[in-house]
Amino acid sequence: MNVENTQELILNMGPQHPSMHGLFRMVVHLEGETVTKIIPKIGYLHRGMEKLAESRTYAQFIPYTDRLDYLASPHNNWAYVQTVEKLMGVEIPERAEYLRVIFGELARIASHHIMIASTSLDFGGSTPWFYFFRDRERILDMFEMTAGSRLTVNIMRIGGMSAEPPEEFWPALQSFLDDVPEMIEEYTGIFFGNEIVQSRMKSVGILSKELAEELSITGPCLRASGVNYDVRKAEPYSIYDRFDFNVPVRTGCDCYDRTIIRMDEIVESAKIIRQALRDIPEGPIMAKVPKVIKPPVGEVYHRVENPKGELGFYIVSDGTTKPARVRIRAGSFINLQMLPIVAIGWKIQDLIGIFATLDAVLGEVDK
Secondary structure: OOOOOOOOEEEEEOOOOHHHOOOOEEEEEEEOOEEEEEEEEOOOOOOOHHHHHHOOOOOOOHHHHOOOOOOOHHHHHHHHHHHHHHHHOOOOOHHHHHHHHHHHHHHHHHHHHHHHHHHHHHOOOOHHHHHHHHHHHHHHHHHHHHHOOOOOOOOEEOOEEOOOOOOOHHHHHHHHHHHHHHHHHHHHHHHHOOHHHHHHHOOOOOOOHHHHHHOOOOOHHHHOOOOOOOHHHHOOOOOHHHOOOOOOOOOOOOHHHHHHHHHHHHHHHHHHHHHHHHHOOOOOOEOOOOOOOOOOOEEEEEEEEEOOEEEEEEEEEOOOOOOOEEEEEOHHHHHHHHHHHHOOOOEHHHHHHHHHHHOOOHHHHOO
């Protein structure tokens, strides 16, 4: 077959495409089925979160943070309230710190469940989806017990936590932790051990260590390229320096490692929660903070290890009840830089998989 005179095809994917994981659109240039160029188009979900923060009081903005990475909303709460607490010099009670770690790591596990499930679906495997969602539902049940919501789990407050988990929370948490080893075994059998999955993902979409560092990639995508960097270890916040856990690192730099490293992190998150459950003290869950919050004049930046990558908040205070300036450093937004580079030369079906392994959530891209 003579392919010398093929014409370049320009294909629009999204923002309604089911594999775009939200309102993301990319203009794909193709030679046959081979990707030659990608132009990402974002902004379809834009809500002006940073400007909204500047027109709300510090406490009023907490629920808005749930809508950033809406698959791991406790992390967004955590990053924001810790930034305000850092600006105010507030120390929160010990019990609240442990509860924050428990809810944060549960959110990390639930987020990784979604990532692996949606990646399997994008590669044409619907069965693993149900296994991951089955286990994620147990975490959402625990969120609902405490916060009354399952997705936008608004549980953290400036100074501590909004509620004490009910009695039925603790046995549900212990039961979930007991079942994690069996879950991991099932995930390996139903998805990661599948030879078709491996052939579609291994050595596909290579993100080299050097490119990952050059683009400021963070989170699992960075660690899957061989870089041992995690904010919880590099710059420990909250009480993470009290826990014994490993930072999973893989060196394949491909779609497979960017996916399976999430399973590695589920194991480590469960390890952290077990330690927090063992050591959590009794006591109050809220510090004594003013009813009307007016941080002193100044500026602050604080970052946490979100499931998608580094999440940071920069706040400028003018001494009033509302921040003068707010800027958000979102992991998904930064990590998307790799897509137009890494996907070049791969087939259109590989492009879908490469995008899936970025685990981008458009809520924090189009913030």
